Amino acid sequence: xxxxxxxxxxxxxxxxxxxxxxxxxxxxxxxxxxxxxxxxxxxxxxxxxxxxxxxxxxxxxxxxxxxxxxxxxxxxx
Numbered sequence: 001x002x003x004x005x006x007x008x009x010x011x012x013x014x015x016x017x018x019x020x021x022x023x024x025x026x027x028x029x030x031x032x033x034x035x036x037x038x039x040x041x042x043x044x045x046x047x048x049x050x051x052x053x054x055x056x057x058x059x060x061x062x063x064x065x066x067x068x069x070x071x072x073x074x075x076x077x
Contacts, residue, residue, distance in 0.1 A: 003050075012036055015052055022045065029044055031044040
């Protein structure tokens, strides 16, 4: 999953909500990476990797382009 937040506060909220919602289902990340000030947080749930970007970092790393040929399951805008 690739998503963006417009501010550190939004990025943290996305991170917290994903973690909280999955924890309620008994699912915890196997690994966490990144820091708010880096503009990129990653949650590794084994079968699903959650990338939370600031807009600048998302444009720089272009993971959307890298995965452009993969099947999109859900697109929320």
